[in-house]
Amino acid sequence: MSKQPRRGHPFLRELAAGLLRFSGLPWLIRHVVARRRVTIILYHDPSPDVFEAHMRYLSRRYHFVGMNDVADAIERADWSRLPPRSLVVTFDDGHKGNHLLLPIFRRYGVRPTIYLVSRVIGTDRHYWFQHDGVHSWSLMPLPNAQRLRVLEERFGFTPTREYPGDRHALSVDEIREMQDVVDFEPHTCFHPVLPSCEDEESRREIVESKHDLEKLLGRPCRSFSYPNGDYGSREIAYANAAGFVCARTIDVGWNGPATDPFRLRITGVTDDASINILASQLSGITMYFRYLRRGGRGGRYPQVQVERAST
Numbered sequence: 001m002s003k004q005p006r007r008g009h010p011f012l013r014e015l016a017a018g019l020l021r022f023s024g025l026p027w028l029i030r031h032v033v034a035r036r037r038v039t040i041i042l043y044h045d046p047s048p049d050v051f052e053a054h055m056r057y058l059s060r061r062y063h064f065v066g067m068n069d070v071a072d073a074i075e076r077a078d079w080s081r082l083p084p085r086s087l088v089v090t091f092d093d094g095h096k097g098n099h100l101l102l103p104i105f106r107r108y109g110v111r112p113t114i115y116l117v118s119r120v121i122g123t124d125r126h127y128w129f130q131h132d133g134v135h136s137w138s139l140m141p142l143p144n145a146q147r148l149r150v151l152e153e154r155f156g157f158t159p160t161r162e163y164p165g166d167r168h169a170l171s172v173d174e175i176r177e178m179q180d181v182v183d184f185e186p187h188t189c190f191h192p193v194l195p196s197c198e199d200e201e202s203r204r205e206i207v208e209s210k211h212d213l214e215k216l217l218g219r220p221c222r223s224f225s226y227p228n229g230d231y232g233s234r235e236i237a238y239a240n241a242a243g244f245v246c247a248r249t250i251d252v253g254w255n256g257p258a259t260d261p262f263r264l265r266i267t268g269v270t271d272d273a274s275i276n277i278l279a280s281q282l283s284g285i286t287m288y289f290r291y292l293r294r295g296g297r298g299g300r301y302p303q304v305q306v307e308r309a310s311t
């Protein structure tokens, strides 16, 4: 989903990223920290031009692997079969624009995982956070029932309302066309902020999205992605009990045998990043300090603080 607005002047950000890129630090991190660990990056809805430039840059520096290779390594408790500098490309939500990237996946031999909002794909429904006029960040701390009430009263949005001709997500035909190159995995049914849900709601969003996709795809789903990177020990327990092998967060870091499989980490990136910014994001440094500034320690994404229900 959409991220908070970035701070700082674009030119200065670019300059800082360029200095960081050519400082040698990203090279050092790639060849020391990331060499024997798995790097995971996250997109939402990048344009084909930017995405192709990223893949060109990454294909010369990393080995693309699929999330299934990571799930295999976790199940075998043996990560040694993964190539050095392994990189997994992931996408969240299943935006309809992802379909335009299919030729690029093929050209660069990328096998991405796209985490789908299982009851928005294949419909003319909207992602709540992308619905006209909605500022998702102000609604995220609300208890789930209250968030849904505000969305309906103020924006006329309900999770199941259809907006014919204005779909946000991939269609079933597009998913089928991409299926031999892309691993599709669940990202809940409707993309709530899981920690703001009641227990049963949170459990159902996780379990039922798995069932939805297994029915659609005819194969078991193995990994999960927490919407907005918000999760707690409750969500980990539900994902584990549902039979997932692993789950991806937006906490920053690299992944290996010591990583909790239900707290896989990422190093960026932003959909519109220039190559300088991509290179600096891959170092994990900017993300680490951005989280730290907002109280997220040890690379942990600062979790949303859910307000108490007002009646």
Ligand SMILES: [Zn+2]
Binding pocket: 001, 092, 093, 187, 191, 227, 228
């Ligand atoms: Zn999402």
